[in-house]
Amino acid sequence: MKICLAPMDWVTDCAYRIICKQIFQTHWNVDDELMLWTEFMSADWYTHNPSWVIKHLLKSDFDHETIAQIFWWNTDSLIACAVDIQKKYSYSWIELNMWCPSPKIMKCAAWSGMLKDKQKTLSILKSISSQIDLPFSLKTRIWLTQDDIQEQFDFLLEASKYVHLISVHGRTYKQSHSWDVDRNFIYKLKEQLPDTLIIWNWWLSSYQDCVTKINNLDWMMPAQRAIGNPWILTPYVPTNQDVIETIFKHLDLSVACELHFKQAIQNYDHSHGLEQPTYENLQHLAKDISNNTINVDHCHAPIEFRKYLFRYINGFPNNKACKKNIPQARNYKDLKKTLSNYFDSIS
Ligand SMILES: Cc1cc2nc3c(=O)[nH]c(=O)nc-3n(C[C@H](O)[C@H](O)[C@H](O)COP(=O)(O)O)c2cc1C
Incomplete structure (x- = not known):
């Protein structure tokens, strides 16, 4: 199983990624691999005021398999940022964040706001993927309400033409942090997209929980339960x-x-x-x-x-x-x- 430390702002910084990898290397299940993510970074700030956000790109040569996550709504800033990261830093992938929810975010067209105009977003994905050589991924949720889930499913089928990997959060925006999640959405998505890596990203409580839920999926991605608990990436229970x-x-x-x-x-x-x-x-x-x-x-x-x-x-x-x-x-x-x-x- 490939196990992923989810991108988390103020959490998955350079120091915590090193700790997670050290723990993984000590206690790993030999069949597993680890993938790490940065915290999200505004592509616009990176291009206009890099010193405000550049800390998010701090990375040692130890956590080599790491995805740099960016967000913004403007194609030019996103491309400029992705191309520059590829040129200057040793990241393995670039990811576009279309996950983050909040009423304020929904008003702007970044983060999950990108899912309002899906045609425009598909053209942004196409443009970014054509400008970088690194593998490209996106992180998203199953969208606003139960009513537009099919629309989101179809959107992801289209988006898969431009990305190698999709991390899916199984709650709609309306469900916020409730317990209701749509598991079938993600298993069905993988059935339809056998050549795209699909990651489960919601409420994984333990390593065993990842093993139980992986089913036909490629990678599993715990988030909140991984804060101050790097052992979740391994079968080991710490003393x-x-x-x-x-x-x-x-x-x-x-x-x-x-x-x-x-x-x-x-x-x-x-x-x-x-x-x-x-x-x-x-x-x-x-x-x-x-x-x-x-x-x-x-x-x-x-x-x-x-x-x-x-x-x-x-x-x-x-x-x-x-x-x-x-x-x-x-x-x-x-x-x-x-x-x-x-x-x-x-x-
Ligand atoms: C403190 C915190 C910061 C987060 N920052 C990011 C981020 O920078 N980028 C991102 O894509 N998701 C971010 N997330 C969302 C998580 O990656 C994950 O999608 C979400 O917490 C759902 O997984 P969970 O139910 O296992 O917590 C953040 C979540 C938390 C709790």
């Missing part, structure tokens, strides 16, 4: 000690990525692209951070790290007090102290 070690490794790596980025953005030159970190350098930096040989009090990564932390320690004993203390920690040292005190108290 509390595994989780604790991963938390500290992930925290150090997040700070290391921030330090690398701060340096790289100072030297950033759009004609050459962002200087990417090597895995080896990040590992060295992370070690220095862990040994307190570099002052990282100014780094923001430990604050951002909370979103993973709350998930990592879900199910840990007496975690309520720790969850209350975490927001008081304002820097790396504070956070490590808070966590060490808590982990000592439960060991």
Whole structure:
């Protein structure tokens, strides 16, 4: 089975992708392969104000099989961005995001708003695919209401002429986050498109859940349940000690990525692209951070790290007090102290 870490804004950054791949390489099922995604990035901002969004393209040489995801509604910006990523960065695929929902998004023509004018969107897909050599994919949902599901199905059959892979989320826009999902839609789509890779992307709760639901599909893509739970990409069930070690490794790596980025953005030159970190350098930096040989009090990564932390320690004993203390920690040292005190108290 090919197992995918879903694209998630503020989650699937360079550090978390490395952690997921490390866990996968340690505990993988030998028949499986791993695929990684970046967070989404605005193609328009990339072409006009790259320094605002270029962080999303930070990638080490370790997570080589990674898809760069972009969004926007304007063909020229999308093509310019896709072509530039292909030229300057070592991504394996380019993906167009047509998934994200919200009333605000529906008003603009980007994200799932692209599905309002399907003919125009097909011409955008055709244009992008003709301009890049990398494989091209799209991520979408089964659309607005139950009434336009057939229309969306037909649209995807047409779209498959221009993309190699389609990630499908089985809820309509109206269903929001409800439990109702249309499983037949995606199995039927794969039946009709044997030569296009089709990914299941909604509410996979465990590795076993992926195995159970894969059926005739190619790849499985857990999202929310993969936040602070990289083991979902493997059959392995972690011990509390595994989780604790991963938390500290992930925290150090997040700070290391921030330090690398701060340096790289100072030297950033759009004609050459962002200087990417090597895995080896990040590992060295992370070690220095862990040994307190570099002052990282100014780094923001430990604050951002909370979103993973709350998930990592879900199910840990007496975690309520720790969850209350975490927001008081304002820097790396504070956070490590808070966590060490808590982990000592439960060991
Ligand atoms: C915090 C968060 C950020 C997300 N960011 C993105 C994104 O950048 N690009 C994207 O295509 N989907 C994004 N998604 C959607 C997920 O990739 C996935 O489609 C969705 O969560 C449904 O899967 P799930 O039911 O397993 O969570 C995001 C979801 C979450 C929870």
